[in-house]
Amino acid sequence: MSFKIAVAGKGGCGKTSLAALVIRYLKNHGKVPILAVDADANANLGESLGLKVGQTIGTILDSFQHEKISIPQGMTKEAYLEYKLNETIVESSGIDLVTMGRGQGPECYCYPNLVLKNFIEKLASSYSSVVMDNEAGMEHLSRKTTEDMDALLLISNHSVKGVRAVARIKELVDDLKLSFRQQLVVINLVPGKLDPLITHEMEQLGLKADVIIPEDEELYQFDLEQKTLLDLPDSSLAVLAVDKLMDKVLEKE
Numbered sequence: 232m233s234f235k236i237a238v239a240g241k242g243g244c245g246k247t248s249l250a251a252l253v254i255r256y257l258k259n260h261g262k263v264p265i266l267a268v269d270a271d272a273n274a275n276l277g278e279s280l281g282l283k284v285g286q287t288i289g290t291i292l293d294s295f296q297h298e299k300i301s302i303p304q305g306m307t308k309e310a311y312l313e314y315k316l317n318e319t320i321v322e323s324s325g326i327d328l329v330t331m332g333r334g335q336g337p338e339c340y341c342y343p344n345l346v347l348k349n350f351i352e353k354l355a356s357s358y359s360s361v362v363m364d365n366e367a368g369m370e371h372l373s374r375k376t377t378e379d380m381d382a383l384l385l386i387s388n389h390s391v392k393g394v395r396a397v398a399r400i401k402e403l404v405d406d407l408k409l410s411f412r413q414q415l416v417v418i419n420l421v422p423g424k425l426d427p428l429i430t431h432e433m434e435q436l437g438l439k440a441d442v443i444i445p446e447d448e449e450l451y452q453f454d455l456e457q458k459t460l461l462d463l464p465d466s467s468l469a470v471l472a473v474d475k476l477m478d479k480v481l482e483k484e
Contacts, residue, residue: 234262235361235379236480237411240386241396242367245419247271248450249386250364251279251460252473254326257360258461260477263325266358268351270344271366272333277321280328281459286319287332288347316350329354382413382480388420391432398436413483415441417476422446441479444472 238250250267257265269276269284277284295312302311321328331347355361363380385400387393397416404411418425418440425443433440447469453460463470 233266233355233358233361234381234481235355235363236382236384237363237365237380238384238386239365239400240367241388241393244367244386244388244393244396245444246367246386247276247279247364248454248460248469249384249417249419249444249473250276250362252463252470253384253477254280254362255461255463255470256474256477257362258325262360264358265326265360265362266351266354267326267328268347268361268363269328269330269332270347270363272331273366274330274332276364277328277330278457279454279460280323280326281461282321282323282326282328284321284328284330284332286315287330288316288319288343288350289332291315291319292343292346312346313350313353316346320354327358379410381411382415383411384415384417384476386417386419389418389422389426389429391429394418394429394433394436394438398438401438413480415476415480417442417444419444420446442472442476444469444476 236253238246238253240246247269254265254267257263267276267280272289274284274287291312295308295315302308306314319329321330329347329351331343351361351363383404385397387397401414404414416438418429421443422445425440445468447467449463449467450460450469453463465471
């Protein structure tokens with residue numbers, strides 16, 4: 232059975248970089264093969280992993296909805312769709328990537344999210360670990376894209392708005408009765424110590440940071456130079472913090 236982790240939070244909180252560092256940890260600790268899932272329509276997890284994305288869930292569905300598809304004789308449309316969805320898997324050593332992407336039209340993403348959820352559920356049994364990087368906000372929770380994960384990492388940047396977003400996500404998880412064996416609060420991109428205003432806000436909201444991840448010049452430079460975050464050195468401040476986070480996650484298993 233695979234160990235499944237989802238990452239959630241407001242836009243700009245560093246979810247994708249953190250998801251890449253979680254994948255780095257799992258790979259380096261032998262928790263392979265890993266299925267990386269970029270469930271954000273604005274996809275960029277592949278770039279952080281050094282993987283080039285071709286087909287996405289969105290482009291496949293768009294072709295089925297708006298183009299005349301020649302389905303091989305003897306195959307149902309559903310079976311052919313599943314066959315085509317397998318073409319979205321980008322394979323690499325120890326890590327495979329599936330990307331949500333987006334289609335060409337303004338349609339609602341409820342159906343693509345449902346397709347992604349069902350596709351990942353079928354794939355998951357073939358992997359030791361699954362890491363899902365979600366879109367900003369809470370829509371993916373309402374659609375239950377991240378349902379039945381082992382761990383939900385709730386990411387805030389170093390801001391009052393960020394921790395308030397985390398509190399709202401936790402509230403929605405409770406309201407929807409979503410199943411997560413663990414929920415961990417992560418404060419990301421911290422310049423030194425937590426600001427007292429943020430500490431006060433967290434106390435008011437009943438939040439406690441499980442891990443604080445400092446700003447990391449090495450990570451910033453890797454992003455700037457478009458290098459894979461998998462190659463960050465072990466001495467990286469962000470790597471050290473995420474490794475501590477993942478030790479905490481896995482010790483509870």
